[in-house]
Amino acid sequence: MFKCQREPFLTQFETVVVSCEEVQDVKLVNKQVGLEEMVPTDKLFKVVLEDTILFPEGGGQPDDRGTIGSAKVIRVIRDGCTAIHYVVEGTGKENGVDGSCLPFEKGQKVSVSIDWNRRLDHMQQHSGQHLVTAIADQMFGFATTSWYLGKEDSFIELDTKQISKDQLKTIEDTVNGHIRDGIACTVEVVELDDPKLKTARGRNLPDDVKGNIRIVTIQGVESNVCCGTHVQSLSQLQAIKLLDAVPKKGKIQLYFVSGNRVLKRFDEMHKREGELMKTLKTNPLDLPSSCEKMNVALRNTKKALLTLNKSLAALEVKQFLLENDTTKKLRHFHRENVDPEYASTFIREMGTVKTAVIFLTFKYEANSANIYLIRGEDSVEESAFKTISEEVSVMLSGKGSLRGNQYQAKITKVGDIAKAVSYLENSLKTQ
Numbered sequence: 001m002f003k004c005q006r007e008p009f010l011t012q013f014e015t016v017v018v019s020c021e022e023v024q025d026v027k028l029v030n031k032q033v034g035l036e037e038m039v040p041t042d043k044l045f046k047v048v049l050e051d052t053i054l055f056p057e058g059g060g061q062p063d064d065r066g067t068i069g070s071a072k073v074i075r076v077i078r079d080g081c082t083a084i085h086y087v088v089e090g091t092g093k094e095n096g097v098d099g100s101c102l103p104f105e106k107g108q109k110v111s112v113s114i115d116w117n118r119r120l121d122h123m124q125q126h127s128g129q130h131l132v133t134a135i136a137d138q139m140f141g142f143a144t145t146s147w148y149l150g151k152e153d154s155f156i157e158l159d160t161k162q163i164s165k166d167q168l169k170t171i172e173d174t175v176n177g178h179i180r181d182g183i184a185c186t187v188e189v190v191e192l193d194d195p196k197l198k199t200a201r202g203r204n205l206p207d208d209v210k211g212n213i214r215i216v217t218i219q220g221v222e223s224n225v226c227c228g229t230h231v232q233s234l235s236q237l238q239a240i241k242l243l244d245a246v247p248k249k250g251k252i253q254l255y256f257v258s259g260n261r262v263l264k265r266f267d268e269m270h271k272r273e274g275e276l277m278k279t280l281k282t283n284p285l286d287l288p289s290s291c292e293k294m295n296v297a298l299r300n301t302k303k304a305l306l307t308l309n310k311s312l313a314a315l316e317v318k319q320f321l322l323e324n325d326t327t328k329k330l331r332h333f334h335r336e337n338v339d340p341e342y343a344s345t346f347i348r349e350m351g352t353v354k355t356a357v358i359f360l361t362f363k364y365e366a367n368s369a370n371i372y373l374i375r376g377e378d379s380v381e382e383s384a385f386k387t388i389s390e391e392v393s394v395m396l397s398g399k400g401s402l403r404g405n406q407y408q409a410k411i412t413k414v415g416d417i418a419k420a421v422s423y424l425e426n427s428l429k430t431q
């Protein structure tokens with residue numbers, strides 16, 4: 001049992017170093033325990049203390065962050081009854097004056113402090129989970145099979161295929177009622193054979209747990225075997241907001257936020273709403289209908305544009321064919337700001353010009369265009385046409401294919417189209 005489990009509200013703690021060794025194979029440790037905040041240039045140390053206020057992960061609750069002396073703790077894991085702190089050099093050396101710089105010596109006194117915002121947040125989500133789990137089970141018989149504490153949202157996996165809106169509302173109302181009542185949460189340490197364990201939730205203990213067991217109790221609501229750190233009164237949860245109930249593999253993942261996360265979420269949503277109001281120039285209540293109106297208008301505009309584009313393509317292809325200079329071996333047509341629909345209409349209406357190779361380029365966006373090369377029967381040999389087409393495609397960083405007398409490619413070097421035109425003109429001259 002660690003100090004953090006006995007006194008979860010302790011933020012500063014003096015203790016003694018039991019061991020401190022530099023980790024040689026940082027990559028391996030990273031692979032084993034995931035040091036997400038590890039900077040590659042840092043030296044990594046593995047530190048064991050006589051006791052700790054930094055919680056090693058367990059019971060679904062992530063580990064704490066904090067400092068030992070001036071050194072930064074980037075990960076804490078549990079190995080049996082020992083907490084292993086993974087530690088790197090801190091930002092300031094000023095604390096080094098009192099000898100708290102890395103590496104620590106065995107027997108050295110050190111001061112441990114905790115990243116309290118992170119810990120309080122974890123406690124609020126974890127105790128919140130116990131409460132929702134208890135109420136969902138008591139009121140509707142939905143057992144919790146697992147839970148996940150995420151960076152933004154957390155979820156509780158309920159053993160039910162469905163949950164109604166009314167049930168969700170009832171659970172939310174009940175848990176927030178208990179929070180208003182400020183019900184006490186207590187921790188009791190019992191022996192493995194204590195009869196109290198029979199009535200407590202979650203008796204699937206890890207194999208390496210020996211000796212004493214912790215029972216976390218929300219007075220009058222439920223008892224739960226748990227190694228995590230918890231609030232002392234439900235009032236410290238402030239509020240719980242249930243979010244989405246997502247069906248997954250025959251169960252329900254019930255998303256929720258608890259504590260400060262409720263305020264944070266509300267603040268973010270409020271800001272977002274303000275931005276939307278500014279953009280759509282309307283009040284919050286009319287936002288959904290405003291968006292819907294815009295969507296309808298956009299759909300209609302797209303439809304109209306599609307029809308116009310098709311008509312335009314049909315007209316432009318006619319005009320292109322009218323300007324028929326029979327002496328030219330290459331005829332090029334370029335169009336920008338059109339869509340693939342325009343291009344396919346153009347190709348459909350195009351047909352062939354017997355004596356020339358037709359080069360069509362349609363630019364959709366800055367770095368995206370489609371090109372077509374169409375071989376007129378009397379313009380160039382098939383094999384030469386194939387070679388020339390592929391050259392053009394390479395020149396424009398394209399990917400394409402030849403089908404019959406038509407070569408088509410998607411290209412990205414839109415700026416080099418003029419270069420491709422002169423290449424084609426020169427190549428066809430010699431044919």
Ligand SMILES: [Zn+2]
Nearest residue numbers: 059226227228
């Ligand atoms: Zn728990």
